[in-house]
Amino acid sequence: MENILEVKNLGIDLVTRxxxxxxxxxxxxxxxxxxxxxxxxxxxxxxxxxxxxxxxxLSYPLKTGKGEIFFDSDAGKVDLLSMKKEIRKIRxxxxxxxxxxxxxxxxxxxxxxxxxxxxxxFHTNLNKKDxxxxxxxxxxxxxxxxxxxxxxxxxxxxxxxxLQRIMIAIALICRPKLLIADEPTTALDVTIQAQILDLxxxxxxxxxxxxxxxxxxxxxxxxxxxKVAVFYAGQIVEETDVVRMFHGAAHPYTSGLLxxxxxxxxxxxxxxxIPGMVPVGGYIPKGCRFEDRCDxxxxxxxxxxxxxxxxxxxxxCRCWLYNESGDEK
Amino acid sequence: xxxxxxxxxxxxxxxxxxxxxxxxxxxxxxxGDVISGLLGIEENPELRAQLxxxxxxxxxxxxxxxxxxxxxxxxxxxxSFRTDNEIFPEIIARFKITAQLTVMAAVISCLxxxxxxxxxxxxxxxWVDGIVRIIALLGVSVPxxxxxxxxxxxxxxxxxxxxPVGYVGFFNNASVNMKIMILPAxxxxxSMSGSVMRMTRSSVLEVxxxxxxxxxxxxxxxxxxxxxxxxxxxxxxxxxxxIGMQIGSLLGGAVxxxxxxxxxxxxxxTLTAINQRDYPVVxxxxxxxxxxxxxVNLIVDILYTYVDPRISYK
Amino acid sequence: xxxxxRILKELFKDPMGRIGLIGVVLIxxxxxxxxxxxTHDITEMYTQDKLREPCGEYLFGxxxxxxxxxxxxxxxxxxxLEVGIIxxxxxxxxxxxxxVISGYFEGWVDNLIMRFMxxxxxxxxxxxxxxxxxxxxxxxxxxxxxxxxxxxxVFTRTVRASVISVKSTEYxxxxxxxxxxxxxxxxxxxxxNILSPFTVQxxxxxxxxxxxxxxxxxxxxxxxPPDPSWGSMLNESRKYMEIAPWLxxxxxxxxxxxxxxxxxxxxxxxDVLDPKLKL
Numbered sequence: 053m054e055n056i057l058e059v060k061n062l063g064i065d066l067v068t069r070x071x072x073x074x075x076x077x078x079x080x081x082x083x084x085x086x087x088x089x090x091x092x093x094x095x096x097x098x099x100x101x102x103x104x105x106x107x108x109x110l111s112y113p114l115k116t117g118k119g120e121i122f123f124d125s126d127a128g129k130v131d132l133l134s135m136k137k138e139i140r141k142i143r144x145x146x147x148x149x150x151x152x153x154x155x156x157x158x159x160x161x162x163x164x165x166x167x168x169x170x171x172x173x174f175h176t177n178l179n180k181k182d183x184x185x186x187x188x189x190x191x192x193x194x195x196x197x198x199x200x201x202x203x204x205x206x207x208x209x210x211x212x213x214x215l216q217r218i219m220i221a222i223a224l225i226c227r228p229k230l231l232i233a234d235e236p237t238t239a240l241d242v243t244i245q246a247q248i249l250d251l252x253x254x255x256x257x258x259x260x261x262x263x264x265x266x267x268x269x270x271x272x273x274x275x276x277x278x279k280v281a282v283f284y285a286g287q288i289v290e291e292t293d294v295v296r297m298f299h300g301a302a303h304p305y306t307s308g309l310l311x312x313x314x315x316x317x318x319x320x321x322x323x324x325x326i327p328g329m330v331p332v333g334g335y336i337p338k339g340c341r342f343e344d345r346c347d348x349x350x351x352x353x354x355x356x357x358x359x360x361x362x363x364x365x366x367x368x369c370r371c372w373l374y375n376e377s378g379d380e381k
Numbered sequence: 382x383x384x385x386x387x388x389x390x391x392x393x394x395x396x397x398x399x400x401x402x403x404x405x406x407x408x409x410x411x412x413g414d415v416i417s418g419l420l421g422i423e424e425n426p427e428l429r430a431q432l433x434x435x436x437x438x439x440x441x442x443x444x445x446x447x448x449x450x451x452x453x454x455x456x457x458x459x460x461s462f463r464t465d466n467e468i469f470p471e472i473i474a475r476f477k478i479t480a481q482l483t484v485m486a487a488v489i490s491c492l493x494x495x496x497x498x499x500x501x502x503x504x505x506x507x508w509v510d511g512i513v514r515i516i517a518l519l520g521v522s523v524p525x526x527x528x529x530x531x532x533x534x535x536x537x538x539x540x541x542x543x544x545p546v547g548y549v550g551f552f553n554n555a556s557v558n559m560k561i562m563i564l565p566a567x568x569x570x571x572s573m574s575g576s577v578m579r580m581t582r583s584s585v586l587e588v589x590x591x592x593x594x595x596x597x598x599x600x601x602x603x604x605x606x607x608x609x610x611x612x613x614x615x616x617x618x619x620x621x622x623x624i625g626m627q628i629g630s631l632l633g634g635a636v637x638x639x640x641x642x643x644x645x646x647x648x649x650x651t652l653t654a655i656n657q658r659d660y661p662v663v664x665x666x667x668x669x670x671x672x673x674x675x676x677v678n679l680i681v682d683i684l685y686t687y688v689d690p691r692i693s694y695k
Numbered sequence: 696x697x698x699x700x701r702i703l704k705e706l707f708k709d710p711m712g713r714i715g716l717i718g719v720v721l722i723x724x725x726x727x728x729x730x731x732x733x734t735h736d737i738t739e740m741y742t743q744d745k746l747r748e749p750c751g752e753y754l755f756g757x758x759x760x761x762x763x764x765x766x767x768x769x770x771x772x773x774x775x776l777e778v779g780i781i782x783x784x785x786x787x788x789x790x791x792x793x794x795v796i797s798g799y800f801e802g803w804v805d806n807l808i809m810r811f812m813x814x815x816x817x818x819x820x821x822x823x824x825x826x827x828x829x830x831x832x833x834x835x836x837x838x839x840x841x842x843x844x845x846x847x848x849v850f851t852r853t854v855r856a857s858v859i860s861v862k863s864t865e866y867x868x869x870x871x872x873x874x875x876x877x878x879x880x881x882x883x884x885x886x887x888n889i890l891s892p893f894t895v896q897x898x899x900x901x902x903x904x905x906x907x908x909x910x911x912x913x914x915x916x917x918x919x920p921p922d923p924s925w926g927s928m929l930n931e932s933r934k935y936m937e938i939a940p941w942l943x944x945x946x947x948x949x950x951x952x953x954x955x956x957x958x959x960x961x962x963x964x965x966d967v968l969d970p971k972l973k974l
Contacts, residue, residue, distance in 0.1 A: 109598055112505075137603075144601035156592040159611055161689055174601040206690045222600065399814040410830045518962075522955040524906050526913045527947040530929055534936055534943055634819030637910055641933075651822065652914060655829040667826050671817045 055124070056230050056262045057083040057106070062119035064101050064110065074117060074336075076102055076286045080360075083230070083279075085124075088256065088263045090273040090294070092309070093283030099266045102283075103232050106132060106264075107143050123147070124229070145175040148223035152235035154215035158207040165203035168222050175226050190221040193258075195251060213244035220251065224259055231256075232264045237272060249275050270313050274298065282306050285341040288360060292367040302369040304346045340372065348373060382686070389679055400671045401453070405446050408660055449664070458665035463657055468665040472647065476632075476669070479639070479646035481551060482562055482569070483631040487624060489570025490577050495620070497574075498581025499608060505586065513578060520575020529568045529641045536564075548645050565638040573627050580623045584616035591615075617688050625681030632677065633670030705967045712963030718956025726773035733766035738921045749941055756941045764942065767923040768949055774924050775953060778839055779905040785843030786904075787897055790850020795881055797851065798858030809855070812848040820845045824907055828916050838917045842904050853896045857889035891968040898964050902957035909950050925950045 064076035076098045083089040091099045105116050121132040125146055132139060151157040158167055168187040172178055178186070184203070191199035194217040207215060216236060223231055233252065237245040253276055256263055265276050273280055273294060280297050282290040282305065290303040301307045308326040328345035337343060343353040352372050360370040433439045437448055452459065458468035501513035536542040544564055551558040588594065589612050597611050636648035643649075647666060654662035685692050706712035725732065749756040755764035793812070797805040815823065827841035861867060862885065870880050911917030912926030920927065925946040932942035 104595075107599060109595055140601045140603060142601070143599055149596075149599040151592060151596060153592055157596045159593045159597065159615065160691055161615055162611075170597070170602070171600045174606075208691050219596070222596075395810070396813055396817065399810065400817055403814055404826075407827060407830045411832075518955065518958060522902070522958045523951050524909055524954065526910060526926070526929060527950050530933060530936075530943050531947055533933075534940055537937060538940060630819035630821075632819075634821045636821055636825065637913060640914060648822070652825065652916075655825060655916065658829075663826070663829060667818070667822065670819065670822060674819060675817050 054084065055082040056085050056087070057124070057264075058120075058122040059102075059106070060120045060122070062102065062105065062121065063117040064098070064105055065115050065117040067113050067115050072117075074286070075114070076105075079119075079286075079288055081281050081288065081291060083262055083264060085229075086256075086260055086262055087279060088265060088277045090277030090280040091264065091266045091283060092268065092270060092273050092280060094268060097283040098286040099283045100234055103149070103234050103264060103266050106232060107147055107149060108132065108135070108139050109149070140174070144171045144223075144228075145226045146228050147230045147232065148226070148228040149232040149234065150216070150219045150223050150236050153239050154212050154219055155207070155239070157219055158215060160207055163204055163206060164210075164218055168203075168218070168225060171222055171225055186225065187221075190225050191218070193224075193255065194218070194221045195247075196221075212240050213248065216240060216244075216248055217251065220248075220255065224255060224261070227259055228261060230262045230264065232266070234266045235268070236265075238267070238269070245272075252276060270298075270309060282309070285336070287341065287370065288368075289342065289370045290368065291360075292369075296367055302363055302367065302374060303342075303371050304348050304373070305342050308345075340370075386683060389682070393675055393679065396675060397672060398450075400675075401450050401668055402446070404664055404667050404671075405449065408664060409442070411660070453665070453668060458668075459661045461654075461662050462659045463662075468662055471650070471662075472665060472669050475645060475647045475650045476673075478548070478550075478644060479632055479635060479648060482566055482635055482638070482644060482646060483628055485562060485566035486569035486573060486631060486635075487628050489566055490573035490627070491624065493571065494574035494577025495581050495613075498578040499585055499613065501578065501582040502585035502589065502612075503604075503608060513582070517575045517578035517582075520572050520578065522575075523572060524637075525568055525572055526637045526641060528572065529565070529638060532564065532568060533641070544642070546643070548643065561642070562644070565635070565642040565644055569631060569635060569638050573624075573631075576623060576627070577620065580620050581616070584619045585612045588612040588615040614688070618685060621684055621688065622681055625677055625684075629674040629677035632673050633666075702964075702967055706960075706963055709963050709966065711959055712967070715956050715958075715960030715963055718952065719960050722772055722776065722953050722956060725769055726776045729769045729773050733769045734763060737762065737766045737770050737923055748939075755945045756939065764928075764945055767928060768925070768945055771923045771925045771928065771946065772949065772953070774835070774918055774922060775905050775908060775950075778835065778842065778908040778918070779901045782839045782842035782904045782908075783846060783897060783900045785839065786846030786850050786900060787893070789843070789847045791854055791893070793847070793851040794854025795858055795885065798855040799862065799877065799881060799885065805855075808851065812851050815844070815848045820903075821907060821910055824911055825914065825916055828911065833916045833919055835918055835922065838908060838911060841911075842907050845907065846900050846904060849900065850893075850896060853892055854889060857892050858885055861885050861888045895961060895965045895968055898957060898961035902954045902961065905950075905957065906954055 059082070060080050062076060062079040063074055066073040066075050079098075079102060081089070091102065093099045101110060101114055104110050104114075106121055108116075110116065116133055119133065122129055123132050123142070123146070125142060130142075132142065135142070158164075162170075165184065165187060168190065169180075169183045172183045172186065176183075187203065188199050191202065196202060196214065196217055202210070202214075210218070219236075231252075236252070237248050240248060249272060252263065255261070263276070265272065267273060277294050279293050280291065281288045282297075282303065284305050290297070290301065290306045292302075297306065298310065301310055305326070308324075311324045312326065326345055338357070339355045340346070340349070340353040340358050343349050346353065350372055356372075358370050358372045358375060360368050361375060363369050363374040430439075437445055440448065449459070456469050458472065460466060461468055461471075497513050497516065501510045501517075504510045536544075545557055545560050548561060549557045585608070589607075594607060594611060597607055602611075633647060633651070635644075635646060636652050638644070639646045639649040640652060647670065651663060651666040651670070654660075654666060703716075706716055749764075755768060793808050797808045818826070824838075824841040824845050827844060828837050831837040831840065867880065867884060870884055875883075908917055909924065909926035909929075912924040913930045915927070915930065917926060918924035928946040929943060929950070932939070932946065935942055
């Protein structure tokens with residue numbers, strides 16, 4: 053397996069007592085070894101639940117409805133979705149995750165030491181002293197001063213930036229092959245954001261970890277990722293390498309996103325916004341999901357859903373503009 | 382920590398003064414005077430004056446209160462109208478019995494309530510959850526005296542079992558004592574367990590919805606660790622509060638169970654005194670019970686610090 | 696708060712709510728229609744029919760005086776409800792007044808009221824009720840007063856907490872800034888907004904009050920004979936338990952069902968009125 057992770061035809065459902073609604077539809081992507089893979093999209097587009105589903109962390113009422121997620125584990129290629137209890141051996145050891153809100157992501161009533169060491173307790177046979185040493189070493193690596201003293205403190209005594217560093221330390225302590233970062237900088241101050249991203253880039257090199265970076269912030273993508281998937285309303289609408297996304301985006305939605313960002317620095321233009329809203333409340337349009345907000349929509353877009361096609365090597369796009377069969381209709 | 386405890390203890394003083402004032406004033410509401418009750422039909426002015434003097438009833442109200450309270454803080458609750466015995470030692474002796482009953486009931490209620498509450502939370506919205514919730518509802522709704530009467534009825538009619546009659550102290554004969562105490566403890570414990578179940582269920586569910594549970598799962602924790610180490614410990618505060626309140630109210634309010642099973646505890650002592658219009662005893666018992674209740678609540682507050690590091694009392 | 700019609704509709708959608716509602720309605724009907732439903736006079740002693748087993752003539756049998764248990768239970772429902780409603784009414788009115796004053800004006804008034812409530816809270820509720828009744832003398836009216844006093848602190852706290860949370864919302868700030876008087880702010884804006892927790896509290900307190908009355912009567916310090924009360928009936932039954940178990944079973948079943956209905960209704964009502972609390 054040349055990729056660390058292969059997501060195939062993933063579907064995620066919202067299951068309530070009397071209905072099933074598909075939130076994520078037919079998502080497929082691959083993350084290469086030591087690659088940084090970005091997933092970008094507006095809130096509600098399904099990027100976070102996609103990340104959660106990789107480690108089977110979805111909870112009621114969300115459920116994976118179909119698909120496979122192959123992972124190149126120590127024990128060979130496995131399908132994470134079909135795993136039962138064994139997935140616990142993967143979680144925290146081979147795949148780790150950090151979350152958006154560092155202030156609430158740690159248990160408030162255990163010390164930092166307890167919470168770093170907990171991961172080691174699950175996955176290693178080290179004794180208490182070795183665990184503590186390892187925890188200290190990790191805290192130093194994530195750039196925390198006075199680590200010794202901090203081990204005995206509780207989450208509410210620390211700042212958000214500090215806690216996110218600790219989250220990173222917890223996530224990397226077992227040297228996982230894949231790190232999933234779900235909006236790791238969103239809840240932080242701008243200056244801290246940059247520090248955390250630098251730290252992640254640095255650690256990625258020294259730990260040889262692949263990263264899936266989930267964000268709504270194109271700046272984060274530009275700074276950390278090699279390959280990007282753009283999510284819209286539960287689907288991937290464009291996937292390409294980061295350079296091509298910023299300089300040759302194909303999908304009208306991606307270009308819209310880019311225009312909304314780039315117009316910020318330019319005072320002569322007013323802020324660009326994509327008109328309309330993400331489809332909500334379970335309503336899924338018959339044709340292209342972006343059709344009613346798209347300024348380049350054609351007749352065909354209304355009633356026929358486009359497919360995700362490779363429009364050039366390493367560049368996929370879900371749009372009738374790049375589909376020859378669409379031109380004929 | 383110690384300074385916090387001392388501060389809280391000092392804070393109790395005005396509350397206790399208020400409580401004692403209330404007790405004192407409420408007893409002044411009694412229609413007719415107490416001495417007539419004691420004298421019965423025989424009206425003897427000489428004896429009346431003698432009794433009034435003995436119990437200080439000839440003094441003005443504020444003096445009566447001061448007299449009572451200044452002795453009470455030194456553990457002197459006066460003497461009973463009826464038996465002329467010292468009240469305080471009697472209260473302590475009876476309190477020990479009630480305390481034993483309360484501890485047994487609390488243990489039973491935790492042993493039933495907490496595991497079933499957790500089970501109900503884990504199996505939320507399944508038939509298991511449904512059954513546990515019905516049991517909890519019954520526990521909350523069935524009055525002690527009804528369940529006690531039905532239990533005694535069932536034991537005697539169906540199983541032909543009669544609990545030993547006449548109270549025996551634990552240190553005199555532990556096995557007979559347990560046989561006497563176990564039935565009221567079961568009755569009180571099961572009815573307490575209903576609310577413990579409900580509280581455990583809702584507070585565990587509340588914790589399970591929080592973000593950090595995802596982190597714990599993402600680290601590779603088993604469900605056992607998630608539930609017992611993280612969810613339960615985080616959800617403990619409301620459960621402790623509830624159990625503390627229940628213990629507090631049982632320490633004086635186990636009247637019904639004590640009456641049905643003839644356990645000579647503090648509640649029964651109070652009830653008997655009320656029925657006999659033995660007011661110094663009523664006054665003393667009620668003051669003591671309120672004091673214990675307030676103290677138990679203080680202990681619960683202090684326990685919080687051990688459970689939740691976010692609450693600091695500096 | 697939602698309209699009453701909507702609340703009832705939502706209650707009926709929930710199976711538990713349906714059970715609670717039906718139970719409560721049945722008990723209310725029993726007590727209202729007591730003169731029609733009961734088959735005998737409740738104080739009449741049929742001396743030749745003492746301790747009769749349940750039969751066609753005496754549906755639930757007769758007691759040791761030869762009184763008809765069925766009729767006494769039906770009238771017992773009336774007594775229970777009367778005591779429950781009036782005592783909760785007392786507690787609710789005083790709780791509302793104290794709670795609103797305390798929560799709205801804060802400061803020393805708040806301190807005074809809340810310290811007083813703390814004092815009332817410092818007694819186990821059954822003990823406080825017994826204590827008050829022992830001073831006032833046992834009677835149905837004093838039972839109501841005692842239970843009313845016991846329940847007042849809970850209402851005061853509930854109301855105060857909701858008033859404080861409503862008060863800090865922006866629409867109250869704006870009502871103040873346009874110069875509305877406290878009285879009209881309280882009546883027009885605060886009271887309607889605390890009705891939900893208040894209603895839920897009333898239903899739950901009703902079951903508690905009925906329970907306290909039954910316990911007090913059981914101990915002989917509540918409703919006095921010859922007035923029928925489920926609690927005292929149950930207490931008297933204990934002497935004849937082995938020869939006449941029906942004397943214990945029927946009152947016990949009625950008390951349990953009544954309290955159960957009110958609790959179930961209170962729970963569902965809370966889910967309907969305050970969905971935040973639903974888990």
